[in-house]
Amino acid sequence: MLFYLFESLVFCSVVFSILSFFLLISLPIVEKEINFLELENTKVRLQNRLQESELLQLSRQIQPHFMFNTLNVILSLARLKRQENLIEGIERFSMYLRYKYTDKTDLIPFSVELDQIKNYIYIQKLRFGRKLSVDIQVNDTELTAGIPPYTLQILVENAFKHAFGKNTGDKRLSISLERTGNWVELRVADNGSEPLNLQPDHGIGLENIRRRLRLLFDLYTEVSIIKNAARETVVKVVWPYTIVEDEP
Structure with a gap:
């Protein structure tokens, strides 16, 4: 009986020694795996910070020409003593600036x-008067669709700078937003006569949007520009549909 007990103790001690040996051998491997995971997590955090920095930089690449045009409009309203339009124009301009320089x-x-x-359009109507007509087609159910900040602004500013800059006749602008399945499709069309991508700034604005969408989404996105049958310039932007509620 004592012999079997002694034999069991010896067996257990041998097994324990073997397990301890393998455990000691495996510790550096486990440590390396932990260090590797820490490096990967650090790398992901750095990439996210770089993306956030790039998104912020891209978001603030807004064309400054509107600032100068607005100041000229306000000066003209003051000279013409159109007080109501002057006050409304200054209020709209201040809201425009507040939106531009707040974190998003x-x-x-x-x-x-x-x-x-x-x-923005209100101020442009003060500038162009009856020559400017704007058509906006957006359903109430689509107003909560998430959009990268300044996307629509870049498209509309491009239309005024490139399409309407030399157009002395009537100026027509249309904006539409439509949800198609799991995607959102934004279209901005104008009747300007400028050739597609004639100005370098125009292409920069669209590339700005493309890069921001690629940073934000791993799914399909699209930024394209065409001339339709009515000879209008149409810019289309497509990105995944996401509901974003407005903060109270």
């Missing part, structure tokens, strides 16, 4: 971006 998330509700564009 990667995606904001389309309603917020649209309100900003309405301020």
Whole structure:
């Protein structure tokens, strides 16, 4: 009986020694795996910070010509003593500046971006008067669709700078947003006569949007520009549909 007990103790001690040996051998491997995971996590964090920095830089590449045009419009209204238009124009311009220089998330509700564009268009109507007509087609259900900040603004500013800059006749601008399945399709069309991508700044603006969409989404996105049957320039932007609620 004592012999079997002694034999069991010896067996257990041998097994324990073997297990301890393999455990000691495996410790450096486990440590290396942990260090590797820490390096990967650090790498991911750095990539996210770089993306956030690049998104912020891209978001603030807004053309400055609107600033100068607005100041000229305000000066003209003051000279003509059109006080009501002058006050409204200054209020809209201040809201435009406040929107531009406030921090934003990667995606904001389309309603917020649209309100900003309405301020912009109001000032442009003071500038062009009855020669400018704007058609906006957006359903209420699509106003919560998330959009990268300044996307619509870049498209509309491009239309005024490149399409309407030399157009002395009537100026027509249309904006539409439509959800198609899991994607959102934004279209901005104008009747300007400029050839496609004639100005370098025009291409930079569209490339700005392309890069931001690629940084934000791993799914299909699209930025394209064409002339339709009515000879209008149409810019189309497609990105994944995401609901973003406006902050109270």
